[in-house]
Amino acid sequence: MRPKNIHHPPPDRPRPRHSGFAPPKGGTEDDPKDRFVPVGDALAALLTVHMRKHPPVEVTLPWMAKDGEPVTVSLVFTTREHKPLNKNYFNYLWKGGLEAIGRRYRAAA
Template identity: 90%
Template sequence: MPIGDALAALLTEHTRKHPPVEVTLPWMAKDGEPVTVRLVFTTREHKPLNKNYFNYLWKGGLEAIGAIKVLNDKPVGKGRKWGECRDKMMHALRHLFASEAINEGRGRLHPGRPPRSRGPCIYSPPVRPPRNGSG
């Protein structure tokens, strides 16, 4: 996925300060073949981010740029509440990525709708790690 020079510079600086962390996990299923990859973004414990932790961190950023409203004065991690923002969270970002992948010729529009879907769905094929194990 192409990125602009400004974002590339920020990512380069981030990886200088916080080198990628090697993590070995099963691929595509809990009992899948173990694959080692290098993660650029991790938790404080150097573990993979999951959607809940990502959303927790993401809300602070959305608040900082005025994209969502805070509903109380409690600190983040101590009961802070935000206004409705489901359309700006991880699930929405996955769909944005899939749309961009399709625009770049790297994804596909699924003709059907998966269970519990509320509208047309766009899918991108899973990103496979390199065969040599380097991330």
């Protein structure tokens, strides 16, 4: 079975000495603004192969605050230690991927 949409769960947002899930920018606790991203057949096939080779990892982190309600999600991409990617590591990987296809990385203003 190939995924046709990717559910983009809330990101792991780094906080001082605390990691947890929080809604994407613009989201609130009542309306987290989950995102569903359409996926073409070619990308769906690549993701299927990736997920067979590297099964999604269930990660439980607090929601919104250090003592927040624990939330468990399945992450398709993690660090080699099977932990959530923080924004710095994600940006490092993203930059390398863009450079590999001849695109320039532009940091957000």
